[in-house]
Amino acid sequence: MRRLAILGASGHGKVVADAAQLSGWDSIEFFDDAWPQCRVNGAWPVLGDSAWLLDHLSEFTGVVVAIGNNAVRRKKLVQLREAGALLATIIHPSAVVSRHARIGAGSVIFATAVVNPFCEIGEGAILNTGCSVDHDSRLSDCVHVSPGARLAGGVTVGDESWIGIGACVRQMINIGERVVVAAGAAVVNDISDNMTVAGVPARALVSK
Structure with missing residues (x-):
């Protein structure tokens, strides 16, 4: 099963998730530092914060950052890559x-x-x-x-x-x-x- 983690439970994230679903990803789950107050983003669950994701990267086939701010997105991508994430x-x-x-x-x-x-x-x-x-x-x-x-x-x-x-x-x-x-x-x-x-x-x- 191809399991995708999306960092950033936003409106932009919903569009990323929809595109991923249409392109064949089997399971899509969000992570956001607003968790646990934020537990759902559209049709998809928010499972934890960015720290939780960094600790569980091996459980995912791929990871993508859905943050519109270009500088913040770059910072998160660097963190994920250094932690060994497979960027989707x-x-x-x-x-x-x-x-x-x-x-x-x-x-x-x-x-x-x-x-x-x-x-x-x-x-x-x-x-x-x-x-x-x-x-x-x-x-x-x-x-x-x-x-x-x-x-x-x-x-x-x-x-x-x-x-x-x-x-x-x-x-x-x-x-x-x-x-x-x-x-x-x-x-x-x-x-x-x-x-x-x-x-x-x-x-x-x-x-x-």
Whole structure:
């Protein structure tokens, strides 16, 4: 029996669990540090906290982190890997992923997402519902591409960056680490590390 542990009993976790169930996992169980107050997440039980999971990793065929915050997700992935967890990759059966693409361990790809040939997706990435990543793009670890976002060919995205819902990125653009691209933005120029950009065309937001 293929038994999946999901760390993070959230709404995002429900989508991960649903995709896992549809892709053939036999048993799905959640773990969250809100346990024991949190004992169920949608249709799935919450069995314990993250410490309990770390002590029982050998009981699971795979583990995935369902935490939307990119930095926190990365921290938890490192903890699990160091403890010997087998990081699962979850791909919804309606997603279209080229056989010539490479998907990192611990990543999740949701319904109707498209990953085209010779893309490289790092570990712990989230490719959310209906997004697309075109040919030869490279996404580093713990990137989140939100629902409906579009990345053209040859785009690079650095660690822990977040591409907002419905955003578009022009071909051959380089996006740095820990960047936030706001919902609906159109990125037509490279973006440096740690920036937040918004608008059409996307420009840096300035704090007041």
